[in-house]
Amino acid sequence: MADSHQPSTYTKRRRTPSPPPPDPYAVDGDDDDAPLYVPVKQRRNQLVSKLAAKGGGATAAAEKRRHEEEEDARLQQQRDDDDRARRKREAQTLLMEAQEVKRRKAIEDAAKTEKQKIEEEEAQILLAQEASRKQLAGAEELAKGIVYTERMHASWKAPHYILAKPQEEHDAVREKFHILVSGDDIPPPIPNFRDMKLPRPLLDYLKKKKIEAPTPIQLQGLPVVFSGRDMIGIAFTGSGKTLAFSVPLLMFSLEEEKRMPFVQGEGPVGIIMCPSRELARQTYEGLQEMAKLMEQGGYPQVRALLCIGGINMSEQAQVLSQGFHMVVATPGRLQDMLEKRKFTLNSCKYLCMDEADRMIDMGFEEDVRNIMSFFKHQRQTLLFSATMPKRIQDFAQSALVQPILVNVGRAGAAALNIIQEVEYVKQEAKMVYLLECLQKTAPPTIIFSDNKNEVDDIQEYLLLKGVEAVAIHGSKTQEEREYAIKSFKTGKKDVMVASGVASKGLDFSEIQHVINFSMPKEIEDYVHQIGRTGRSGKTGIATTFVNMQTAEQTLLDLKYLLMEAKQKVPPFLTSIEDPNLGADGKPVGCTNCGGLGHTIRNCPKLEENQRRTMAGFGREGGGGY
Template identity: 70%
Template sequence: MSSTRTTETNGAEPTYKRRRTQRSPSPQYKLDDDDTYEPYISVAQRKQAKLAKLTSWGAGSDKDKANKLKEEEEERQDEEREEERRKERARKERTLLMEAQEVHERKAVEDSKKTETEKAEEHDAEILAAIASRRKLASDLELAQGVQYTEPVKTSWRPPRFIRERTSEQHRRLREKYHIIVEGDDIPPPIENFTDMKVPEPLIKFLKSKRITKPTPIQLQGIPTAFAGRDMIGIAFTGSGKTLAFCLPLVMVALEEESKLPFVRGEGPVGVVLCPSRELATQTYENVLQWTASIAKEGKYPQLNTLLCIGGISMNDQSHVMNKGLHIVVATPGRLIDMLEKKRFTFDHCKYLCMDEADRMIDLGFEDDVRNIMSFFKHQRQTLLFSATMPRKIQDFAQLSLVKPILVNVGRAGAANLDVLQVVEYVKQEAKMVYLLECLQKTPPPVIIFSENKNEVDDIQEYLLLKGVEAVAIHGSKTQEERQYAIKSFKSGAKDVMVASSVASKGLDFNDIQHVIIFSMPKEIEDYVHQIGRTGRSGKTGIATTFVNMNTPEQTLLDLKYLLMEAGQKVPPFLTSIEDPRAAQGGSLTGCPVCGGLGHGISNCPKLEDTQRRQMASHRVSDDRGGY
């Protein structure tokens, strides 16, 4: 019952009455009849419905289109972000070990599809790329400051008009006639005689007195190239006249500078010739003295001063040269650095740098010394590199270091002189000494005998002396006086036989050597090419007899076999029977880019192995010193 409240007016307490409360009725839902109910529709279905509606409407308003494009772009971006998050989670879940395993598996699959030849070629390419990553040949100051020369040195020399008017086809035919290969831009023309090269008449007369009447192929193209001020890489077989090709331009540069303004004490030099050995530097120095003296003999041209800068001699003996203006320096790297550091002379105005036997000079043995020497130059210089053996690796390295260089190549780099008859004989180790006497009877003296071992050099000399043969010995452990005496007595004819290590094989020129005997075959085929090149010089013929036996590495014998085949020489049966493993694998028989040997690739190059062994030894020495 419901209750009501009443109030008494007379002050009595109020009384309450209860009454029933009426509730509102509960709502009743009729699901079957309710039209407002909407069933669930998936996102994909809604997208399709929107697309169908837009399609049915046709071209809607611009605003609707913009909104639609905006929505689609936002959806696409959301999907991309979600995909990135998914990939990031997947990356975090992966481990380095899993990635390494996948890389290894992919590489294994790829390698399984390759032949052994392709694998070997890839391996060789990796080695070559690793050793090719060397700084270019420039001073530390130039490298630090980013100095880079783009144009060659300018000179006043020009070829005669009739030569300049020749066509490029005429120049090409002339080079083909002398088997000259050239590479480069704006190559100066080849010139067939010294007169047209504008060589001073007194020097031409002197050369004729030495039976040098016309340029050799390397001189025919090399001298005009150097006269034009171009950087140059000159490659030619031993005994082809390379010394005149790089010294004559230096003499002409010095003559021009002296004629403009005579040099006084403390000035110069104009140019420098670097040699790897003292004997080669001495020989080059003597040639330059003869040529400069012949030019100044008639009084038409000034006298040039030349300094020999090598170890083992006292520089005070040449104080009369250093007290005047200095034009030309012929040096070995060590002594030259010493003189430059002591400021006995400077390279402030030096504009000509030549390296003889350049592949040895810029190889690992002398590369740091050469960079040190270059740091003393203050201005751009003309750089020339000459050698009989210059592998492709050194050529590529030199190309990066020179300014628009010209490569002048007479024959393959590292090929043997075709004027030398090469005889290879199998001689047991214990029978070498006895057979040596028989070989000496093949030709009259003078004869040079080469051995790789210093102790063996001394043993051979002692044996020959006991047998009554007038013999001298030369190797790196001899004093400078002993080495000079040996060369002087041998050149003069007082001694019939010279026994030498490889120190006498690089560039030394002896008169009328008819026979060279290689007592122990060198491991590197480059050394063999230099050793047999002591005979057959200046167009003459000679004989080279080489002893080989079971102690000679098979790889060296394979190099020798290919070298004989290339030169058209007789290959003995025991060399013919040696098979090339590369041929069995179907690989290419290209030469080694490090040493030029034809019988092996870079992966088993003895020169590279020896270089790495020297590097490791030098690192060990450095580590030992660091411990103190």
């Protein structure tokens, strides 16, 4: 028992610490004298040496180290490149960037053909022209976004038997008279005035003027205008365009007056705008004559107002006080009258622009847009001209609603009944040769020059030689201009020397000969000038002087115009080669003015318009005011 209560004894064991993990970089044979810390890189090298000594895994280790060193080098190289690029960007200026862009563009241009470069340049010029134009509409309409989509309707309708004819017959009539039409729901052509439902006094008036049947532009144009449709009318000079828009305005005015007589402050029904004072007066006098004949025939009295610069509007005070139906005006004076509230366009629903393309090119575009701002309602809009390039047609359509295009012949082509003679005459010999040319036909004769001083010099020379001559240009007073026109038309003077102001639309029915003392820079001016002869189906002669001072591109335009009209082309024109021929051997032509002898890159009209814009004016001698 004693043993069982004896306290138990045990031996306390010391805990043996676990051995440290083996050092992967330890080398066999290390002794206790080894340093306490060995750098990792050194231990790695020792391990490699150890493994190499044992002959196992030496190649893998070496490969691993090489890869690690290459990765380090690559990362360092990338950091260096990024740093250099950053410093380069910081040091690079806008000029250096521009030079780099220019260098790249030069490389791209070098890869393009010459033809591609020309096409791109012309496209850019045309795009700049289009961008510089805004829609031809009133300011209020543009601001409010007013767009007319429904065309206007008139009370006139073609006779039933004409409407009943099949479309093939209408097409045959158009083909017979070389009439090209485009648009929707085109009224049929009507081959005589009686079927157009013109009243007896007008038929007698036309018969008195020896107008037995409508010309092609009247044959198709009058039904279109009578129907109330917007229209672009293009036809040769002297083809009767004025009648195509004057007669409808007169008929619309008679209709309104018969429905409700006009009193003071009322009117007008319609407006005809012309680019020159002389053309406006000629149109006004024609309207006045027809209105007077209608009144004598028992129809209501309708009155016309003439608004042109250079005349005292007090002469028109009686018309203003009575109320009037028709206005014939130049854009500047018309705009002035509207701004001064001499009358309003509240009831006006007819707007015609004669020589429309010339009016826009002469700098009246903004005036026309301002005039349109005075209209309170939709109007029927008509544009007429002998020369209207496709670019102007497209632009003008911004003012039209579902327009109908009526084209007799190519826009800008010369009348076929004019004999065109082009002669090479040295500058110093022109005056002497002029007297010889005047002997070709009997008077009256018109001589054109694009220089006002030269116009005066030619007149003085002819007077000294005993030739009865008058002169007209933009710097003459209105009294002098009217005297020249009147004395020439009545036969008191045999020769009229004129600048381009007399080339637009003026009708001198008995002229047999036109002389271009100097060839105009723009081929359109040439077409209008020679168009003073060969009017109303008669034959005329146009003689043009050219020499070394005439631009080659102008001569090329003239060459192609003569070829198109099947006229004789002089050898010195035949020898001029066209550098702008297309792949088919035909002239490319200008998309700006329609000339066939040049492209838009060297268009004289474009250059002249730019010059006028820079100079801040657009009219010759205030002719359009």
